[in-house]
Each structure stands twice: as C-alpha cells, then as structure tokens.
Amino acid sequence: MMMLQGLLFELPGGGDVFSQILTILIYAFLFISLFYGQKIQMHLMLKEIEGSLYRLKYIRDEGRRIAIETIKEVGKPQKDPTTMVDRFLEYFTIQPEDMDPAGIVWKLEHILDVRDARFKDEVKLLAPEADDVQINNLENTLEAAMALNYIYKVIRHYYLLGKKTLSLYIIMQIQMILPLVMREAEAYASALKAFAYGQPIGDGIGPLVAAKLMHGYPVRKVAKDCVVAEVPIEGRIAYVIKAEGPGGNVGKPGDAVKAVIEENEGKIASIIMIDAALKLEGEEVGEVSEGVGAAIGGPGVDKFKIEETILKYRIPINAVIIKEDIGDAVSPMRKEIFDSADKAIERIKQVILEKTKEGDKIIIVGVGNTIGIGQ
Amino acid sequence: MSRKEQTPAQISTFTMMMIFIVLAISFAAIILAIQAYSVYENQFAAAYLTFIGILGIALSLYTIMQVRRRLARLKIETPPVITTIECKKCGFKSVREFQRGDYVFKEVEPCRKCNENMIITAIYREFKEKRKETTFF
Ligand SMILES: [Zn+2]
Numbered sequence: 025m026m027m028l029q030g031l032l033f034e035l036p037g038g039g040d041v042f043s044q045i046l047t048i049l050i051y052a053f054l055f056i057s058l059f060y061g062q063k064i065q066m067h068l069m070l071k072e073i074e075g076s077l078y079r080l081k082y083i084r085d086e087g088r089r090i091a092i093e094t095i096k097e098v099g100k101p102q103k104d105p106t107t108m109v110d111r112f113l114e115y116f117t118i119q120p121e122d123m124d125p126a127g128i129v130w131k132l133e134h135i136l137d138v139r140d141a142r143f144k145d146e147v148k149l150l151a152p153e154a155d156d157v158q159i160n161n162l163e164n165t166l167e168a169a170m171a172l173n174y175i176y177k178v179i180r181h182y183y184l185l186g187k188k189t190l191s192l193y194i195i196m197q198i199q200m201i202l203p204l205v206m207r208e209a210e211a212y213a214s215a216l217k218a219f220a221y222g223q224p225i226g227d228g229i230g231p232l233v234a235a236k237l238m239h240g241y242p243v244r245k246v247a248k249d250c251v252v253a254e255v256p257i258e259g260r261i262a263y264v265i266k267a268e269g270p271g272g273n274v275g276k277p278g279d280a281v282k283a284v285i286e287e288n289e290g291k292i293a294s295i296i297m298i299d300a301a302l303k304l305e306g307e308e309v310g311e312v313s314e315g316v317g318a319a320i321g322g323p324g325v326d327k328f329k330i331e332e333t334i335l336k337y338r339i340p341i342n343a344v345i346i347k348e349d350i351g352d353a354v355s356p357m358r359k360e361i362f363d364s365a366d367k368a369i370e371r372i373k374q375v376i377l378e379k380t381k382e383g384d385k386i387i388i389v390g391v392g393n394t395i396g397i398g399q
Numbered sequence: 400m401s402r403k404e405q406t407p408a409q410i411s412t413f414t415m416m417m418i419f420i421v422l423a424i425s426f427a428a429i430i431l432a433i434q435a436y437s438v439y440e441n442q443f444a445a446a447y448l449t450f451i452g453i454l455g456i457a458l459s460l461y462t463i464m465q466v467r468r469r470l471a472r473l474k475i476e477t478p479p480v481i482t483t484i485e486c487k488k489c490g491f492k493s494v495r496e497f498q499r500g501d502y503v504f505k506e507v508e509p510c511r512k513c514n515e516n517m518i519i520t521a522i523y524r525e526f527k528e529k530r531k532e533t534t535f536f
Contacts, residue, residue: 221499223480224522232503239504270502355524356480362523396522398504 066192069199073183076202077176083213084176087169088113094165094220098158099151108150112166113173115143133325143167160271161222161395168216168354175209207350215354219272224396226352226361230298233368234266234390235399243399247279251399258373259382260293265389272395277320278329284387290337293384295330296344296372299391300361303347310364311347312371319343320391342379344371414466418459425455483521486510497522 057064088109095105117139120131147154147162154162179198186195218225224232238253245268246252255262263284267275285292299319303309318330318341334341346364372388380386432448435441480497484507491512506516 221480221497222502223497224503235504270505356478357523358526359523360526362521396502398502 080176084172100153157271164219164272227392230390230392231266231394238264249275250280267394269394278326293380301345310360428452485520488515
C-alpha cells in the first residue's frame with residue numbers, strides 16, 4: 025500500500041498532499057462508520073422500505089382502479105362508484121373473543137355470515153345490473169383490493185413509525201419481512217385481475233377435479249352455495265361436492281358434507297378431500313400427494329364442522345393435495361396445475377379401490393374457490 | 400408518503416446526481432490515466448487510474464440498469480390466459496384467448512362440423528419461466 029501510494033501520488037499536481045488527504049479520508053471514513061454506521065444502515069433500510077412502499081402504493085392504486093372499472097363495466101351503476109368503493113376498502117371485521125374458547129366456531133361463523141351478507145348487499149348496490157355470478161366475482165375482486173389496501177397501510181404505518189422513532193428494532197422488523205409481504209401483495213394483485221375477469225385461479229383445482237368427476241351427472245344444491253352430484257366410480261357411489269360455480273365463492277363444504285352424511289344416516293365408507301396446498305420451495309408445481317385429515321383452509325369453521333361430523337360417525341377421511349405456491353394459488357391457473365387434475369383423479373380412484381368395497385358410498389369434496397369453473 | 404408524493408416511475412434526483420458525479424470522476428480518472436501514460440510514462444499509475452475509471456463507469460452503469468429493471472418490474476404483468484373449446488361428439492378442438500364470461504364446462508357456440516354444442520374444457524395460463532434456474536437439488 026505504501027509503495028502504491030508513493031507511486032500514485034507522484035502524479036501531476038499531487039505531491040505529498042494527496043497521500044495526506046487520502047490518509048485523512050481513511051480516518052474520517054473509519055470514524056464515521058464507527059459512530060454513525062448504524063444510523064447509515066438504518067437510513068439505507070428506510071430507503072429500501074420506501075422503495076417497496078412506492079410499489080405497494082402503485083399495486084394498491086392499480087387494484088382500486090381495476091375494481092372500479094370492472095364495477096362500471098359489468099354493474100352499470102347510475103352514479104360514480106368511486107366513493108363507495110373507497111368506503112368499502114376500509115371495512116373491517118372484528119374477531120370474536122377467544123378468552124373462553126368454547127363455542128367460538130359458531131360465533132366466528134356467524135360473524136363471517138354477517139360479513140358475507142353485508143358485502144353482497146353492498147356489491148348489489150354498487151353494481152345493480154350484475155347477475156349472481158358477476159356479484160360473486162366483484163365481491164372477490166373488492167376483497168382482494170381490500171387486502172392490498174390493508175397491506176399498504178400496515179407497511180406505511182411501520183415505515184412512518186420507524187422514521188419517527190428511528191428505532192432500529194421497528195425498522196429491522198419490517199425490512200426483514202418485506203420480501204414475503206411483497207410476494208403476498210403481488211399474489212393479491214394477480215388474484216384481483218383474475219377475479220375481475222372471472223378466470224379460474226390455482227386454488228380452484230379442488231373444484232376443478234370435482235367438476236370433472238361430476239360433469240354430465242344431475243346436480244342438486246346442498247347447503248349454502250354448494251352442489252352435489254351422485255357419480256358412479258369403480259362400482260361405488262360417490263357424492264361429489266363442490267362450491268357452486270362459475271361465480272367466485274368457496275361455499276360451505278362443512279355444511280354440505282354434514283348434510284350428505286346425515287342424508288345417508290352416517291353410512292359413508294370414506295371421505296376424500298381434494299385441495300390445493302402450499303408447496304415448499306423446491307417442490308414441483310402441480311405435484312399430487314396423498315394423506316389423511318381434513319384438507320381445507322380458511323378460517324377453520326368448515327374444517328371444524330367436518331371433523332365433528334366424521335368423529336360422530338367414525339368415518340375415515342383421506343386427503344389428496346395439489347402443490348402450488350402462494351402466487352400460483354391466487355393467479356390464473358397455470359397449465360401444470362390444470363393438467364394435474366387428471367393425475368389427482370387417478371389418485372382418487374386408487375384410494376377408492378384400496379380403501380373401500382364395491383357398493384360403498386363415499387364422499388368426494390373439491391375444496392377451493394370455484395371462480396371460472398362450472399359443473 | 401405524505402409530503403413528497405413521488406410516482407414510482409421516477410428515479411430519485413439524488414441517485415441521478417450520484418451517478419453523474421461518479422461518471423464524471425471516472426472519466427477524469429481515465430483522462431488522467433492517458434496523461435500519466437503518455438506524458439509522464441508512469442505505467443503503474445496509468446493502470447491504477449484506468450482501473451478506477453472502469454470500475455466507476457461499470458458501477459454507474461450497473462446502478463442505471465438496476466433502476467431500469469426496477470421500473471420495468473413495476474408493471475403488473477398479465478400473462479395470456481387461454482380457453483380451449485372442445486366438441487364432445489367429433490373431438491373438434493379450438494383454442495382462443497380468454498373472454499370475459501368464459502368458464503370451464505360452459506356450453507358455447509355449436510361445432511362447425513356437426514352442429515353439436517361445444518363446451519369449454521380448459522382455461523389456463525401458459526407460464527413462462529423467466530430464467531432457467533439451475534439447481535442441483
Ligand atoms: Zn363436432
């Protein structure tokens with residue numbers, strides 16, 4: 025280094041002054057990083073969060089714009105829906121108190137029902153010309169816009185809080201989870217577009233499998249927003265259940281399963297549930313795997329109901345899941361996922377052959393959002 | 400984001416200034432290098448200055464590219480969604496872009512060959528991997 029300096033600083037106009045300046049600079053740098061290193065790092069983190077915040081804001085505004093445009097297009101409202109949409113985006117739901125958790129499922133279900141009814145009414149007001157399918161889709165679209173709005177606001181809250189308090193703890197926390205939050209926001213953004221157009225999403229693979237099984241057989245309604253068809257498979261009678269399509273909704277598979285079991289007085293040999301499941305990084309998209317238990321997500325009401333009912337009648341429950349990541353689950357269905365429906369049906373048939381006898385009655389439930397999938 | 404509303408499509412002036420300063424210094428370094436080589440015949444200093452210049456230019460170009468990438472990433476992509484229509488009777492198949500109102504198992508216009516109503520059998524999006532990841536796991 026000394027030799028290098030000696031050589032370098034014999035340059036024109038330089039002389040020894042250069043090396044002195046360099047030394048001072050090095051010391052200054054050392055002291056700055058010693059005393060202000062953390063502050064600088066904090067500001068860099070804040071800058072990074074700020075950048076993501078811009079993007080979140082952009083995504084949220086895009087979502088809001090698409091929602092309003094779709095409402096105008098399909099709902100043909102008399103007056104501008106913008107103010108109503110803005111009010112809608114601020115809606116909230118309060119979870120029931122869980123200090124004494126006995127019976128909380130019914131409280132939660134009631135609150136979710138009220139929320140659903142309220143949303144439907146609101147959407148009907150927003151889009152008077154829309155039919156039932158479009159109302160379901162619009163509701164889903166607005167819910168995605170709501171989620172984006174919420175994410176943006178929470179991140180903004182922590183950003184501003186971090187800026188105000190300059191607390192490394194707050195800033196670091198938000199900076200660390202930011203990549204995951206951004207992924208989720210992107211997923212909601214593509215979901216919103218799919219909902220607005222009524223395109224099937226990755227989460228719809230369960231209903232798709234059910235629809236493929238029941239297509240061509242008479243279908244009747246069971247429970248709220250659910251349909252069931254009696255389908256002969258491998259010499260067994262399968263009650264295939266899915267949410268009623270093609271509007272965007274998940275139905276109430278818990279109630280539907282309970283109703284079908286009770287219709288048959290508990291004489292069901294097996295239940296097979298099909299659902300999309302989050303894959304781990306490194307796993308293949310559209311991979312089909314099999315296990316036991318109630319394969320159903322969401323707030324847990326339906327899972328609880330299914331587990332209660334099968335416990336009462338001691339019915340074995342099997343699950344077939346299709347692996348996908350969060351982005352795939354809510355964006356328009358990828359070809360790999362669509363193609364996995366046939367693989368899943370093969371698996372189901374295999375399970376039926378292995379676990380049941382000829383003449384048995386079984387229930388097959390396709391769980392998920394049935395948007396863009398009829399029956 | 401209350402005070403200075405900034406659209407995400409802008410590059411911050413601070414970044415631009417920094418890039419300009421670094422570029423200017425890099426060019427100066429290269430000019431000095433040429434001078435050092437031709438006038439003072441100090442090859443070592445010339446190499447050193449050239450290195451600094453090239454590094455500076457590379458860094459600023461990289462930053463510009465990064466910013467451009469970030470701007471490009473801002474747009475929410477809409478991959479094409481494809482609808483497949485099939486005739487159950489004769490197997491005639493046609494593929495078109497998704498239209499609002501399409502859904503799987505919807506009956507659509509009659510078949511061009513046998514006048515039977517066709518149904519939509521598939522709706523999916525072709526997913527293109529942006530870059531091939533080579534992993535050994
Ligand atoms: Zn035909």
